[in-house]
Amino acid sequence: MxxxxxxxxxxxxxxxxxxxxxxxxxxxxxxxxxxxxxxxxxxxxxxxxxxxxxxxxxxxxxxxxxxxxxxxxxxxxxxxxxxxxxxxxxxxxxxxxxxxxxxxxxxxxxxxxxxxNPYFFNKWALFEWLNTDKATRHFIPATRRLASPKELVAFIQSHPMTYLKPVRGKAGKGIMRLETYVPGQKYWCKLSIQDNKRSIVTNHLNIAKLWTRIKQETGEEDYIIQQGIPLAESMGRPFDLRVLVQKNQAGRWLLTGIGARVAGVKSITTHVPRGGHIDSPERALLSSFGERRGLLIFRKVSHAALVIAKRIEKESGFKLGEMSLDLGVDQNGRIWFFEANSRPMKFDEPDIRELSLTRIIEYSHYLSRPRPAQTGKKSGGS
Ligand SMILES: Nc1ncnc2c1ncn2[C@@H]1O[C@H](COP(=O)(O)OP(=O)(O)O)[C@@H](O)[C@H]1O
Ligand SMILES: [Mg+2]
The missing domain is CATH 3.40.50.20 (Rossmann fold)
Structure with missing residues (x-):
């Protein structure tokens, strides 16, 4: 030894x-x-x-x-x-x-x-935590558990575009999108299933057959169905934002960085391994909304991320030092929450990467200092 x-x-x-x-x-x-x-x-x-x-x-x-x-x-x-x-x-x-x-x-x-960061998050729990607080509710797309064809029909009747996502999903795996037209009592549905770098599209006129096709994909996994958000576009391609928030040496939540992810041409998600690419969030927002509004939205995104992170930590009841958030901005400039990850993937932007490592060490210094006993639920920092 x-x-x-x-x-x-x-x-x-x-x-x-x-x-x-x-x-x-x-x-x-x-x-x-x-x-x-x-x-x-x-x-x-x-x-x-x-x-x-x-x-x-x-x-x-x-x-x-x-x-x-x-x-x-x-x-x-x-x-x-x-x-x-x-x-x-x-x-x-x-x-x-x-x-x-x-x-x-x-x-x-x-x-x-x-x-x-003891556990992974689950998309349904995140929805419940954020939907029950006034400060975060307005960021959350309408969401239900995907339980039966009856509920699917009720949901798609009020939302022309919806996303189906595994509760324990990651990296775009198992994600589907439904676009629905409901003239009278008839349905025309276009189902796109995320495959490797593209999506497989089928059209359906019959709800029973549509349900069978969806179940083929979901198997026994728990799924949510969520209001689809028409994402803002940069150079004609939808993009969303990946935000990293972390705690510092005082145990306070701070923004570490924001990256923009632009969807691949044939993809229904913005993940880079699925054909998406990285952009600067300022450039994406400015090209979509102009300079003044773009900057305003950028600041609102930073604020939203911190409000959401604090709520998630409080509700989870666990000690969290970092999380990444997937946030969308719709074509009217409204901010939406898609999910949070408690095991953030490495950010490819070098400045975000560097600061992210520093903050993990700083937060560890904070935790190692002797303090009166505390529980996760009260360790919100700020
Ligand atoms: N409700 C939605 N409306 C529009 N786009 C969505 C919606 N939900 C997810 N997406 C797109 O799919 C991507 C992946 O969804 P996400 O919930 O982050 O799942 P995963 O765990 O697979 O990353 C998002 O980054 C976004 O581009
Ligand atoms: Mg994601």
Missing amino acids: SALPTTKGLRTSLAILTMPDLDNGFRGNRSNFIDLIAKGKELGAFVFVVTTDDLRKATKRIYGHVYQPESELWVRQLLPMPQVIYSRIPTRTDEQLPEVQTLIADFARKRGVSLF
Whole structure:
């Protein structure tokens, strides 16, 4: 076993929590972890990787994976318990394993160790949390659980365009769009199903057959049906905004950055792996709304993101240090919430990326400072 790394001079020890892997020690995005470890070194935090298996077995000490930049090797060694744990468990499937659920539930409540961002969000819960508060309700498209053909018909009668999304979805997987025309009692529906980089389109005149086709796609997964928002366009292509909000060294929510994502020509979502591309939010908003209105909307988006993040944290009852929000702006300049992610993906904009790493370390410093006992529900920061 190698010697303990020196933690002298480092104010905080932070463990990145992920799943074990038989061949490689642990799973997850290693280059992301290495970036955070390097930022920790720069800002006075000792950062290492820990697996759910090792965390479960830990007593006063814990096996962690320490990165050695000189040799570019990871070394598994016995370390003191970290003060702070940042969950980067890669998938919902991992998180739903009974032993992982028990572990997270234990650590989310534990004294002496602060676990932040313990769980993935679920689109239906987000809707309920935000729809029950005056300050956030007006950002939320009308949303229902997709339960029966009867409810589908009732919903599409009042919304000419709707999105069907898996409650536990990610990266555009399983998303469908319905465009409906209802002359008299007849329906003409156009169903677009997001495939790799394009969408598969079918037309339907019969609700029973439409339902069968939808069920073929949803299987047993829980889905929501949501009012479709006609997105503002930049150069003739719909775009939406990906906003990163994080807490700082005082435990307060701040805006880290906003990116614009422009939809691929044949896609019903704006994800880059699905043919979308990155734009600057200022350019997209200004090209869509002109300079004065564009800037005003930009400021409103920043404000909306912070109001929404605080509400989500309060309702979730857990300690959150960051989240990304997918917000749309419609053709009239109104802001809409699509979803929030508690495991934000890496932002490709270099300035946002850099600041995002800094804030994780700063928030970890905040959590590592001794304070009176607190619960997640009251740890809203601001
Ligand atoms: N109600 C909606 N109206 C218009 N576009 C939507 C709507 N819901 C989702 N989208 C589009 O689909 C994308 C993916 O939806 P999102 O809810 O973020 O699911 P995922 O978890 O797959 O990322 C959004 O970024 C947006 O471009
Ligand atoms: Mg999304």
